[in-house]
Amino acid sequence: MVKKRCPFLISVPHGGTEVPEIIRPLLMLDEDELHYYCDPDTRVVFGFRDRVVAYIDTPISRMVVDLNRPPLPLPLRDPDGIIKVRTIDGREVYRPGHVPDMHLIHSLLRTHYFPFHQHIDELIDRQPVRIAFDCHSMLPFGSSLQKDAGKVRPLVCLGNNGDRQGRARKGSIATCSPEWITLLADSFREEFSVGNEVAINNPFSGGFISNAHYWHKGIPWIQIEINRSLYEPDGTCSHPDQQIQDRSIRLREMIWNVLTAFWKQVW
Numbered sequence: 001m002v003k004k005r006c007p008f009l010i011s012v013p014h015g016g017t018e019v020p021e022i023i024r025p026l027l028m029l030d031e032d033e034l035h036y037y038c039d040p041d042t043r044v045v046f047g048f049r050d051r052v053v054a055y056i057d058t059p060i061s062r063m064v065v066d067l068n069r070p071p072l073p074l075p076l077r078d079p080d081g082i083i084k085v086r087t088i089d090g091r092e093v094y095r096p097g098h099v100p101d102m103h104l105i106h107s108l109l110r111t112h113y114f115p116f117h118q119h120i121d122e123l124i125d126r127q128p129v130r131i132a133f134d135c136h137s138m139l140p141f142g143s144s145l146q147k148d149a150g151k152v153r154p155l156v157c158l159g160n161n162g163d164r165q166g167r168a169r170k171g172s173i174a175t176c177s178p179e180w181i182t183l184l185a186d187s188f189r190e191e192f193s194v195g196n197e198v199a200i201n202n203p204f205s206g207g208f209i210s211n212a213h214y215w216h217k218g219i220p221w222i223q224i225e226i227n228r229s230l231y232e233p234d235g236t237c238s239h240p241d242q243q244i245q246d247r248s249i250r251l252r253e254m255i256w257n258v259l260t261a262f263w264k265q266v267w
Contacts, residue, residue, distance in 0.1 A: 005053045006263060009123055009132035009219070011209055012046050012057035013067040013116070014039035020108075023064055026098040028091070037087055038062050039137040041231060044248040046135040046224075048256060054123035054132075058116060063093060065112045068134070068207040075099055080145070082113065088143040117212070124217045130267065131176070133259070134210045134223045137231075138203075148203040155197040155230060156188045159206035159223035161214075166200050175210050176220035180266055184222060187262040191254055226251070 017038055019027070029037070038061055049055040058067060062084075069082040076099070079086035083105055084093050094100075100108065123129065138157065142148030158181050162168050166178035181200055188198045210221035231247040 003051075005051060006260065007128050007130035007267075008048070008052040008259065008263075009054040009120070009127070009129045010046055010048050010052050010056070011120065011132065011134045012039075012042050012055075012136075013134065013209060014062045014136055015041070015043035015046075015057055016059040017061050018059040019061050019064055022104070023100070023108075026094050026100065027063075028095050029063065029087075029093060033091075034061055034063055040228075041244060041248045042135060042137050042226075044245065045137070045226060045231060045252050045255065046133075047252060048259075051256065053127040054129050056116070056119055056123065058112065060112045063087075065108050067113060067116050068136075068209050070208050070212075071109065071113065074102075074105060083108070086145075088145055090145055117209075120209070120213050121216055124213070124219055129219055131180075131263075132210070132213065132219055132221045134207065134221060136204075136223065136225045137228045138225045140227055140229045142203060146203070151203070153203060153227055154199040155192065155194060155227045156185075157199045157202065157204050157225040158185055158188075159201050159204050159210070159225070160221070161206045161211055162201055164200050164202055173214075175206060175214040176222050180220060181222055183265050184258070184262045187258045187265075191258045191261070224255075226255070 017035055043057050066082050066084060071082055073081060075083050075085045083100060085099055086092060138153055140153055142151045142153065160166055160175045160181045161172060162174040166181035168174040185198045185200055189195060204223065204225050206223040210223045214221045231251050232244055
């Protein structure tokens with residue numbers, strides 16, 4: 001008997017660590033640093049490919065192309081944009097004089113960025129998607145160039161482009177109702193046995209993927225940010241891979257319990 005899949009779209013845009021051969025000699029960052037500045041193991045933590053009607057991820061590193069940024073502006077106008085030239089703590093991504101030129105940027109976007117976003121729209125058109133989740137991990141503390149620099153982050157942050165109660169901000173639009181994001185937050189609190197450690201739109205309120213595709217298709221979107229301390233023993237990837245893998249698998253099952261409990265309440 002085939003088990004019925006949940007009507008979710010799961011997007012995991014920052015779990016990849018691959019770097020195209022043409023880019024590697026241009027970079028200042030080594031393998032460990034590239035791993036650190038991505039969302040390690042989110043393709044395991046949110047690996048619900050066989051349980052949902054639509055799933056998308058990418059092997060490409062966000063330090064090469066960030067799929068959760070708007071296509072403009074390009075470097076050097078936005079150092080932390082679609083093509084990054086500086087890390088969240090101020091490190092240079094590329095060797096001096098080796099930032100990709102426009103021809104290389106164009107090639108990267110045609111190969112990795114635009115197909116990813118086109119595929120999301122196609123999944124929504126072809127599959128019975130009722131809600132989409134854009135899934136990420138976050139460092140335990142805000143980095144030096146981020147708005148919450150030095151501050152302790154919650155265990156879970158949910159974003160719908162609204163305020164801290166999930167309501168639409170003046171002059172903007174929320175990507176799902178405040179009722180839905182509040183119910184999801186309550187489901188996380190119950191499963192994880194926590195309270196204020198689950199936040200709404202703080203420190204992240206949602207990125208380009210959830211906002212753009214809500215505008216495109218009108219399907220509700222919620223961005224989910226999981227604190228890396230939940231699966232990395234010290235939040236730095238310094239422990240054996242197997243230990244992180246085991247924690248990631250356990251965390252995946254807890255998150256799935258959250259999502260399915262939430263859906264039973266809203267649908």
